[in-house]
Amino acid sequence: MISEKANIEIEQVSESRLAEADLDNPGFGRIFADHMFEMEYRDGSWHSPTIKPYGTIEVEPALKVFHYGQSVFEGTKAYYVGDDTVNLFRPEKNIERMTQSCRRICIPPVPPDLFLQAIEQLIKLDHRWVPQKEGNALYIRPFASAFEPVIAASSADVFRFYIITSPVGSYYSKPVKLLADQHHVRAARGGTGATKTAGNYAASLYPVQQAKDKGFDQVLWLDAIEHKYVEEVGTMNIFFLIDDLLVTPKLSGTILPGVTRDSVIQLARHWDVEVEERAVSIDEVMEAGKQGKLREAFGTGTAAVVAPVNTISYNGETVTIHEEERGALGQRLYDEIYGIQTGKKEDPFGWIYPVTVHS
Ligand SMILES: Cc1ncc(COP(=O)(O)O)c(C=O)c1O
Known part of the structure; x- marks a missing residue:
């Protein structure tokens, strides 16, 4: 045929x-x-x-x-x-x-x-x-x-x-525990970090295995030059809600331009949430965590849509966010995107490509 x-x-x-x-x-x-x-x-x-x-x-x-x-x-x-x-x-x-x-x-x-x-x-x-x-x-x-x-x-x-x-099924059933890696690097400027090439994932296996051995779910990657700025997580982009500001690392050629990341940014702005795409240092995140200003952290990706992060460890210190459940913004974003994907919510951005099938 x-x-x-x-x-x-x-x-x-x-x-x-x-x-x-x-x-x-x-x-x-x-x-x-x-x-x-x-x-x-x-x-x-x-x-x-x-x-x-x-x-x-x-x-x-x-x-x-x-x-x-x-x-x-x-x-x-x-x-x-x-x-x-x-x-x-x-x-x-x-x-x-x-x-x-x-x-x-x-x-x-x-x-x-x-x-x-x-x-x-x-x-x-x-x-x-x-x-x-x-x-x-x-x-x-x-x-x-x-x-x-x-x-x-x-x-x-x-x-x-x-x-x-x-x-x-769903990718992460529980909130995610992250270890900010101070030694290994996922991608450097000029490399292949912004693309989905197999080698990016091969290079991440050993550091991720080490993080898992220490009881974490994933590595929070830092930049290759200063080991100072947050990049992304395993197969997700990362967002932090600090006070009322939603911040996420900007696309600088070393992180994957996630489809979910872009959808989250558009939706949050549509809801008048202030979003900044910029360099986010791990010190800023840890400091906000210690001061109780880190209201939410979540990863975004096709597999999990929005996955709440409840622990970030860096340099021997740990901050904890939302011990068990999702934060309110992460939950709202998840509900909205999943609702649009499954046709239960309106699709104001024209994101859906419906395929007609015949039983
Ligand atoms: C390294 C990496 N970052 C981020 C993402 C999230 O991208 P998307 O939202 O397009 O699934 C993925 C998954 O594709 C990934 O592999």
Whole structure:
């Protein structure tokens, strides 16, 4: 079967695996829907866009992606609205960011129209995999990687682009404990910190493991030059409510320009909350915490939407914020964004891309 718009060839599964999946308790990123999208770049262009059954791929061990990490990815979600509609949230932002990520590490970007159609087709086919339970969603993971089997540290000239999808539950069930790392660095100016390249995540694994061993959930990254300014957290951007001011590190090329971050800033400003995007020193945060002025801290990202932070430790000192629950602003932002995503609240910013599906 060939789809008219983008000539995506579709090979459907003969039997769905849906009956084996527990969509109410899927965990995160562990089970995958029936189909995946696949396309190859060769001889100077992307070709043969195909949707096929999700499954193993056979590759050569010499692929450049294994050795030099030439790989980028994205993450967005599809939300159940009703039996005939699934919502995507600002998918064009993810597509635009993936284009930037691709450019930074010499992967030819996927044409944006085709990218969006691929997601849409996949969602139409696998819409029954979108969980209906409150807080759960179908995570969409596009990625592009170097598929040329040559041992040479240079850009590949063969790539593959995939989209896989995974029913997921909520990412952080409890408030998050952060350790501001004084030694390790996630990204430096001029590096790849503003892109979703695989290597950024590989570099963070060891420091995060060390923080976990000490009882923390995540590292709060500081800047690479002075180890003084707050950057971001694992897979989230970070916000602090100091008195009545919402502050977040500005986009300076070392942190990821989060889609949720941008949505939080727009919403807060819409509600007349004063928002500052600027350099935020860890000393300012700790001082505000000690003086009782740090009313809230939360991370923002596709996985958790808004995740409350209740502990920040730095240089042997710890400040505690909201021991058990979310702060009022974080909760309001979560309710609003999740409400918009699931079609329960109005969408004044035009963030929703609805996909009509047929049962
Ligand atoms: C390093 C990093 N920062 C921030 C974010 C949050 O970005 P978004 O809101 O687009 O999910 C993510 C997740 O994609 C991330 O991996």
